[in-house]
Amino acid sequence: MKKLRHYLFAILILTLIVVSVALASGAVKLFDTSGVARGLKLAPDGSQDINLQDQTTRPALLRFSLIDDLTPTLAEAPTIDTYTITLEAGHSVTAGESLSIIYAEETPEAHPHYMTAEVLNVATNVLTLDEPVPYAFPVSSIVYTSTQAMNVDGSSTTKVFSLTNAFAQPADITKIIFHITDDAAMDDAKFGGISELTRGIVLRKKLADGHYENIFNAKSNGELGTLSGPIGKEYDDKAPAGVYGVTFQIDFAGQGNIGVAIRLLTGESIQLLIQDDIDALSSFHGMVKGHFTD
Numbered sequence: 001m002k003k004l005r006h007y008l009f010a011i012l013i014l015t016l017i018v019v020s021v022a023l024a025s026g027a028v029k030l031f032d033t034s035g036v037a038r039g040l041k042l043a044p045d046g047s048q049d050i051n052l053q054d055q056t057t058r059p060a061l062l063r064f065s066l067i068d069d070l071t072p073t074l075a076e077a078p079t080i081d082t083y084t085i086t087l088e089a090g091h092s093v094t095a096g097e098s099l100s101i102i103y104a105e106e107t108p109e110a111h112p113h114y115m116t117a118e119v120l121n122v123a124t125n126v127l128t129l130d131e132p133v134p135y136a137f138p139v140s141s142i143v144y145t146s147t148q149a150m151n152v153d154g155s156s157t158t159k160v161f162s163l164t165n166a167f168a169q170p171a172d173i174t175k176i177i178f179h180i181t182d183d184a185a186m187d188d189a190k191f192g193g194i195s196e197l198t199r200g201i202v203l204r205k206k207l208a209d210g211h212y213e214n215i216f217n218a219k220s221n222g223e224l225g226t227l228s229g230p231i232g233k234e235y236d237d238k239a240p241a242g243v244y245g246v247t248f249q250i251d252f253a254g255q256g257n258i259g260v261a262i263r264l265l266t267g268e269s270i271q272l273l274i275q276d277d278i279d280a281l282s283s284f285h286g287m288v289k290g291h292f293t294d
Contacts, residue, residue: 014033041268058292060171062288063287064284065098066147072099072145074087077139084129085129091125092120099118100144102141112169153278160272163270163288164269170293173252173261175290176252176286178286179284181245181282189222191219194280196220200218201273202273203273205262205264228248261290
């Protein structure tokens, strides 16, 4: 039996060698989606470049947020495709706030269910939202209000804007976009339209064990620009009765970018620290883009 196993293993290795040589030489053809035969070309070091098909899991496009209130509770499961939800009495939610609902089932096979919407109207315990409810969230769901405007004073107490993966499925962050507006002209020596920061904004990952991974610190438009991808940074001229603006796009995944995605396991967070007084800016928002892996 032992000799038979060795014999079969030798045949497998020989077969792999023959197939690899045949593909590289063009003796064996691969066919593209149009039916055209293509030879397989190996790199000089013997490696083979591959192109992975795009993922079809749920995308995630969410803003950095600072949680204000974690006490609201659903009084009943909302109706799918309606614009209202009902909370238990005693909440303090007001119109204009950002409200999020998360239902995190514990099984990895469960689909991530969540929504974030602006509260347009509050009639006692019935809230009207600016987008339809996508799922009949059970009353055990997590409900909270948050601030997404990051132009705040973090000079005395650091303000931590974050996104936490509450689901069983890992999530990969592939891109982060910052947008700043101001009533003052901008250049590389400023942060938005205000002076260069003293401590800077810090992007970091919070691990499940409580440790952190600092990713970058930026104190000026110029420093954020060095982190940006192909679009770099783009200063917007002040239109009539408008504002000055700048957008920074930082691409993580892809060989032409930083090269790796930021993966968040269950309970892990991506955080942006505001350590200076930047409330003089007209606005400052951060959008996180990525997807769940399962």
